Amino acid sequence: xxxxxxxxxxxxxxxxxxxxxxxxxxxxxxxxxxxxxxxxxxxxxxxxxxxxxxxxxxxxxxxxxxxxxxxxxxxxxxxxxxxxxxxxxxxxxxxxxxxxxxxxxxxxxxxxxxxxxxxxxxxxxxxxxxxxxxxxxxxxxxxxxxxxxxxxxxxxxxxxxxxxxxxxxxxxxxxxxxxxxxxxxxxxxxxxxxxxxxxxxxxxxxxxxxxxxxxxxxxxxxxxxxxxxxxxxxxxxxxxxxxxxxxxxxxxxxxxxxxxxxxxxxxxxxxxxxxx
Numbered sequence: 260x261x262x263x264x265x266x267x268x269x270x271x272x273x274x275x276x277x278x279x280x281x282x283x284x285x286x287x288x289x290x291x292x293x294x295x296x297x298x299x300x301x302x303x304x305x306x307x308x309x310x311x312x313x314x315x316x317x318x319x320x321x322x323x324x325x326x327x328x329x330x331x332x333x334x335x336x337x338x339x340x341x342x343x344x345x346x347x348x349x350x351x352x353x354x355x356x357x358x359x360x361x362x363x364x365x366x367x368x369x370x371x372x373x374x375x376x377x378x379x380x381x382x383x384x385x386x387x388x389x390x391x392x393x394x395x396x397x398x399x400x401x402x403x404x405x406x407x408x409x410x411x412x413x414x415x416x417x418x419x420x421x422x423x424x425x426x427x428x429x430x431x432x433x434x435x436x437x438x439x440x441x442x443x444x445x446x447x448x449x450x451x452x453x454x455x456x457x458x459x460x461x462x463x464x465x466x467x468x469x470x471x472x473x474x475x476x477x478x479x480x481x482x483x484x485x486x487x488x489x490x491x492x493x494x495x496x497x498x499x500x501x502x503x504x505x506x507x508x509x510x511x512x513x514x515x516x517x518x519x520x521x522x523x524x525x526x527x528x529x530x531x532x533x534x535x
Contacts, residue, residue: 261315261346262286268322270301270330270362277301277328287318295528300329302530305366307338312350314343314376320352324360324389331363333530337398338366340413342374349378356389356457361523364393365515365530368448368504371399373409373431380416385457385493392518394511396450398504399429408437408447419455423494446484446500450507452514454522459492464522468495471517479513481506487514 264285271278276298281289290304305320312318324330340348356362364381371377383391395417400408412430417423429436429443436442443449454468472487472495479485483506485499497514501507516527 261313261317262309263316264307264318266305266318266320268303268320268330268332269325270323270328270360271325272328275299277330279303279330287320296525300331302331302333305332305334307334310336311339311341312348312377313341314346314348316348318350320350322352322354322362322364324354324356324362326357326359328357329361331365331530334366336367338369340369340371340375340377340379342372342411343376345376347376347378350380352381353384354382354391355384356386356391358386358457359388360386361389362391362393364391366394366396368396368398368508370401371397371408371411371413373400373406373411375411375413377412378414378416380414380418382416382418382420383455384420385455387457389457390454390522391456392452392454392515392522394450394452394515396504396507396511397429397448399431399447402447403503417451417453419491419494423453423455423491423496425451443500444484446502448501448504448507450497450499450501450511452497452499452511452518454495454518456493460489460495465489465492465495468518468521471521472497472514475513475517476510479506479510481509483507483510485510 264287266287268281293302483501519527
């Protein structure tokens with residue numbers, strides 16, 4: 260039996276308060292809206308009760324953020340792509356932000372079990388002045404449990420329409436990719452933190468954001484392999500490789516905290532679900 264889940268999440272403002280409304284089909288839900296930072300920012304937790312995808316499963320998530328609204332979505336635990344004997348398991352996420360909107364896409368890591376055949380796609384459409392901060396964190400196999408990523412493949416797709424595209428297939432059988440110095444170099448967890456805008460970021464703003472990200476990376480006690488770049492005038496990216504999830508996630512959280520302060524003049528309290 261395969262699962263198909265669809266979620267439509269809409270953020271709007273009313274008297275200075277950001278409100279969320281959603282519609283769903285299948286096993287996807289949004290929990291109660293929270294405002295731990297004040298009325299202007301609406302936090303939501305996205306849950307997928309089956310907790311993972313097998314061959315043939317598909318999840319489609321669409322988020323629309325109205326002008327001046329600020330939404331944030333996270334998850335209570337890791338997503339999972341399980342082993343498949345053939346069919347593809349797919350998660351597709353599309354973000355559309357109206358002029359001046361803000362959104363944060365902060366799911367927990369995705370665990371890719373050996374033998375999975377998976378595709379994880381995120382596409383962003385940003386109107387002028389809209390800004391989004393988010394990450395993608397992928398762990399290959401369960402090395403700490405003695406279950407390495409020995410077979411299968413994962414297609415990763417991150418896109419800002421008309422501005423930035425990163426797309427690559429990770430194949431467990433490609434040893435030069437998995438273990439070579441120009442590939443994953445033996446690491447089994449990779450993360451990408453991005454900040455994207457519908458309008459070109461000024462040079463000074465870009466340089467300040469990159470500088471504070473590099474300061475965080477240089478001070479990282481885990482010594483994960485990481486770097487910060489600006490591949491487009493509208494995009495900032497931090498990439499990290501680590502043997503396990505924890506050091507990679509620590510870097511992404513610390514840079515996100517620094518960027519939120521630098522780029523939006525906002526504090527970045529830890530989300531309640533991250534402590535569960």
